[in-house]
Amino acid sequence: MRGTGAILAAVLMAGAGEAQAQSASGRGPLSWFEDITGAISQPASTPPRQAAPPQRRMAQAGSAKDWSGEDGASGHPLMTAAAIQQAAANFDNCIAGMWPEAARRGVSEASFRRFTADLSPDLRIMDLMDAQPEFTKAVWDYLDILVTDARLARGREVLAKNAATFAAVEQAYGVDRYIIAAIWGIESNYGTQGGDRSVLNSTATLACIGRRQGYFKDEFLAALEILHRGDLTPQQLRGSWAGAFGATQFMPSAFKRFAVDFDGDGKRNTVDDIPDIIASTAAKFRKDGWQAGQTWGYEVEVPRGFNYLYADRTKTYTIAQWEHFGIRRAGGKSFPRKTDKAFLLAPAGADGPGFLMLGNFRAIMRYNPSEAYALAIGHFADRLRGGAPFFGQWPRQERVLSRDERFELQQLLAQRGFYRGEADGTLGSETRKALRNFQAAAGLPADGFASSGVLDRLRGR
Numbered sequence: 001m002r003g004t005g006a007i008l009a010a011v012l013m014a015g016a017g018e019a020q021a022q023s024a025s026g027r028g029p030l031s032w033f034e035d036i037t038g039a040i041s042q043p044a045s046t047p048p049r050q051a052a053p054p055q056r057r058m059a060q061a062g063s064a065k066d067w068s069g070e071d072g073a074s075g076h077p078l079m080t081a082a083a084i085q086q087a088a089a090n091f092d093n094c095i096a097g098m099w100p101e102a103a104r105r106g107v108s109e110a111s112f113r114r115f116t117a118d119l120s121p122d123l124r125i126m127d128l129m130d131a132q133p134e135f136t137k138a139v140w141d142y143l144d145i146l147v148t149d150a151r152l153a154r155g156r157e158v159l160a161k162n163a164a165t166f167a168a169v170e171q172a173y174g175v176d177r178y179i180i181a182a183i184w185g186i187e188s189n190y191g192t193q194g195g196d197r198s199v200l201n202s203t204a205t206l207a208c209i210g211r212r213q214g215y216f217k218d219e220f221l222a223a224l225e226i227l228h229r230g231d232l233t234p235q236q237l238r239g240s241w242a243g244a245f246g247a248t249q250f251m252p253s254a255f256k257r258f259a260v261d262f263d264g265d266g267k268r269n270t271v272d273d274i275p276d277i278i279a280s281t282a283a284k285f286r287k288d289g290w291q292a293g294q295t296w297g298y299e300v301e302v303p304r305g306f307n308y309l310y311a312d313r314t315k316t317y318t319i320a321q322w323e324h325f326g327i328r329r330a331g332g333k334s335f336p337r338k339t340d341k342a343f344l345l346a347p348a349g350a351d352g353p354g355f356l357m358l359g360n361f362r363a364i365m366r367y368n369p370s371e372a373y374a375l376a377i378g379h380f381a382d383r384l385r386g387g388a389p390f391f392g393q394w395p396r397q398e399r400v401l402s403r404d405e406r407f408e409l410q411q412l413l414a415q416r417g418f419y420r421g422e423a424d425g426t427l428g429s430e431t432r433k434a435l436r437n438f439q440a441a442a443g444l445p446a447d448g449f450a451s452s453g454v455l456d457r458l459r460g461r
């Protein structure tokens, strides 16, 4: 994984907290998918053509050479070095054991034999899977990295060159071209940074080894279906270590659900077929509830002394009610529709800009469950449309807490009776709630923003 992938992994820890998906795209938190894919892992009936599993040569001995050989940081029993080695030794049996389910999905024996012939466990992925960033990125650093003049210039070129296709897709799906162009630019920098690992080999590794086998078994089988159907070749089906690939960074199961053959050449190709890339992204947004003709949200000015307990994704009011609470649109503009429902997001707390987020913001978060990601997509789209940079200033003097400091924050909140969960170094919704309650009790703006200043207050300084 390179390009934005590594950054997304960091921000997912910081932005969404509870959602620790690696590179996301077309899926929610992995734990949720493990629940639903667990049901698929036992075929309900014997496949129609139950042949003996194709013989495969033994996994290459050199495949573990880049693995650290260490236990994973997650502490999961399947991520111990011994469990990883044992699962790797059983890799060929594990692949062969997925044949009945592949057959049930319509994959031929010839395809199964051909596409699984050269698979070998890529144990370097185990290190990547359990890597926990020491520092997560501040939202303003994340926006600076993703929303750049160079990427915007490339986006405007892509929009101009493919104007007819974007118009046809807008007509067919009712999804704004600038949002599609933003996804394409931020997910893969317009197809130039999508990762170069074999998706089949990565998902095979993760389906047989490690702590998320149920989820990745479904992804592996979906990747096999893509290859068997001939939508993509193995050379095209390359991506991140977690299996996201192509211009839109769909996971194989997301490809199955959302990819469309918009140019009618018989193949769904989200890697290098531009009409399919644009339309597949739009198809996903339409299924995720994108409202045609509406925006994702507005930058707003929040008055001094505002009660930040209202800045919460679960607290939704109409624009008219927010205006009654003293919220104004930034830049002196008015809101076009006062009856729209929105929630208030203050990603850097009381000292940074605020945003009122509409239903379309939640549709963007279905692509990647991180508020920082969705804000970057929405803002990038506005800039492509000709909009201005944010009016408000970010608190750039603030430092993002290290993992040790995040642990300490949770422990101090627990000692003072505000936090009942376990200290895990991840600032999820429970930690933020506890932090807000502490801030309110201490007479600070209850914005839930984990700054070094609030940590000092907790330390009693």
Ligand SMILES: [Ca+2]
Residues within 6 Å of the ligand: 260, 261, 262, 263, 264, 265, 266, 267, 268, 269, 273, 276
């Ligand atoms: Ca096509």
